[in-house]
Amino acid sequence: xxxxxxxxxxxxxxxxxxxxxxxxxxxxxxxxxxxxxxxxxxxxxxxxxxxxxxxxxxxxxxxxxxxxxxxxxxxxxxxxxxxxxxxxxxxxxxxxxxxxxxxxxxxxxxxxxxxxxxxxxxxxxxxxxxxxxxxxxxxxxxxxxxxxxxxxxxxxxxxxxxxxxxxxxxxxxxxxxxxxxxxxxxxxxxxxxxxxxxxxxxxxxxxxxxxxxxxxxxxxxxxxxxxxxxxxxxxxxxxxxxxxxxxxxxxxxxxxxxxxxxxxxxxxxxx
Amino acid sequence: xxxxxxxxxxxxxxxxxxxxxxxxxxxxxxxxxxxxxxxxxxxxxxxxxxxxxxxxxxxxxxxxxxxxxxxxxxxxxxxxxxxxxxxxxxxxxxxxxxxxxxxxxxxxxxxxxxxxxxxxxxxxxxxxxxxxxxxxxxxxxxxxxxxxxxxxxxxxxxxxxxxxxxxxxxxxxxxxxxxxxxxxxxxxxxxxxxxxxxxxxxxxxxxxxxxxxxxxxxxxxxxxxxxxxxxxxxxxxxxxxxxxxxxxxxxxxxxxxxxxxx
Numbered sequence: 001x002x003x004x005x006x007x008x009x010x011x012x013x014x015x016x017x018x019x020x021x022x023x024x025x026x027x028x029x030x031x032x033x034x035x036x037x038x039x040x041x042x043x044x045x046x047x048x049x050x051x052x053x054x055x056x057x058x059x060x061x062x063x064x065x066x067x068x069x070x071x072x073x074x075x076x077x078x079x080x081x082x083x084x085x086x087x088x089x090x091x092x093x094x095x096x097x098x099x100x101x102x103x104x105x106x107x108x109x110x111x112x113x114x115x116x117x118x119x120x121x122x123x124x125x126x127x128x129x130x131x132x133x134x135x136x137x138x139x140x141x142x143x144x145x146x147x148x149x150x151x152x153x154x155x156x157x158x159x160x161x162x163x164x165x166x167x168x169x170x171x172x173x174x175x176x177x178x179x180x181x182x183x184x185x186x187x188x189x190x191x192x193x194x195x196x197x198x199x200x201x202x203x204x205x206x207x208x209x210x211x212x213x214x215x216x217x218x219x220x221x222x223x224x225x226x227x228x229x230x231x232x233x234x235x236x237x238x239x240x241x242x243x244x245x246x247x248x249x250x251x252x253x254x255x256x257x258x259x260x261x262x263x264x265x266x267x268x269x270x271x
Numbered sequence: 272x273x274x275x276x277x278x279x280x281x282x283x284x285x286x287x288x289x290x291x292x293x294x295x296x297x298x299x300x301x302x303x304x305x306x307x308x309x310x311x312x313x314x315x316x317x318x319x320x321x322x323x324x325x326x327x328x329x330x331x332x333x334x335x336x337x338x339x340x341x342x343x344x345x346x347x348x349x350x351x352x353x354x355x356x357x358x359x360x361x362x363x364x365x366x367x368x369x370x371x372x373x374x375x376x377x378x379x380x381x382x383x384x385x386x387x388x389x390x391x392x393x394x395x396x397x398x399x400x401x402x403x404x405x406x407x408x409x410x411x412x413x414x415x416x417x418x419x420x421x422x423x424x425x426x427x428x429x430x431x432x433x434x435x436x437x438x439x440x441x442x443x444x445x446x447x448x449x450x451x452x453x454x455x456x457x458x459x460x461x462x463x464x465x466x467x468x469x470x471x472x473x474x475x476x477x478x479x480x481x482x483x484x485x486x487x488x489x490x491x492x493x494x495x496x497x498x499x500x501x502x503x504x505x506x507x508x509x510x511x512x513x514x515x516x517x518x519x520x521x522x523x524x525x526x527x528x529x530x531x532x533x
Contacts, residue, residue, distance in 0.1 A: 062426045082428020090422035099419075102474040106419060113416025114427055117409045145474050161423060 048222035087162030152183035287484035335439035383454035
């Protein structure tokens, strides 16, 4: 028993902790009473209907928004802007068919874009950028213009952008939304591989939990101004979700472990 | 003629550089608007007896800061901007009609009259250009990052508001000096099209920037040279050269696409 538990507890190191966290603005609370703890090396899904406040959680972690009350700590400090230990993959990107810039440049900028004026170190950034692209399996895309990339390829580039500062915490805001089943599966496996090989923590916002289930350590379920956190098998139950939604919710599992959440008049998976 | 080449060179360089960011940030309409706002300033300056460049610099700077403060979304609101624009043009027309001096002043503000530029104005242009270049050297990378990936740049702690204001001021300065060469109405030919061509041809920002300057410089020099021999406006030649280049690039890229898709 000793060797078994030692192997597990060696990696338990809280990266994000929150106590009685209330998010939003004083006159418009988005969710309240959230208490959770994410450890190093965990893959966590953030699930919930549109408008539930998933992106708000990320904004709190990035220091872009302050909590209404309660505490939240990252690496044992309060959140602050420009924390290089966090890699962020946002939902929106302005890339369109006119953006002729090559992928390597975007990843390179993530490394040195905050440097003003002349900087010799900017030259070394290209090597770091190539390493990041390699980590996501996108080396052959380095010199392709962003406008020529598919949705799945772009997501890899954005992920490389986030990895370039060697973060300990990855925040991915709806990276799967525009992907088909195969690309979704590929990206989820890539994120899982990165989490395990680099021993980093990843929070991933998604609409559909099923592609993530085999890889998840924890899930954060947000709905109706409330937050439930824990292992998937504990949170994704009819009882827990019914309490969350204040209405009768059925959680059904099929033979392969896929989950369907029935009985809620909210937009799951709608855009 | 020497003053014309001096001023033309300076203008082409800064317009090519600032134009790169204008195209990158999809702010061509904002740049165009600033030149119209500047028109009222230029006409007002002439009325008051001051060089038009001074009026341009003043009005475009204030207009640029105003647009930036109202937010990025405001700068893209075509209708609001257009309404302010037409008022500004109307103001400019009023100032011109009140001016009892040479009527060609209006023409030169609208279409550029670089051949008649004074030494004083060349000096003003030089100072403005140096300011622009110094600012660009400092903010180039953060502005590029903020323009390409807004949300990540914000998350990394870049001062987004400040960068937005700096950008608009750069556009205001560059537009003001560029009006001397191609005028308010043809500002696109120096501030937008060279950069648009360059971005289609180069995949790296630094290369696109240099290419943008080269195209603007080449068109300006060629336009000035031809105007020396032919009695037509310089701005017409510059605009035409740039337009032909743009067409050529678009056509050749369309043909490459067709070849690849077979």
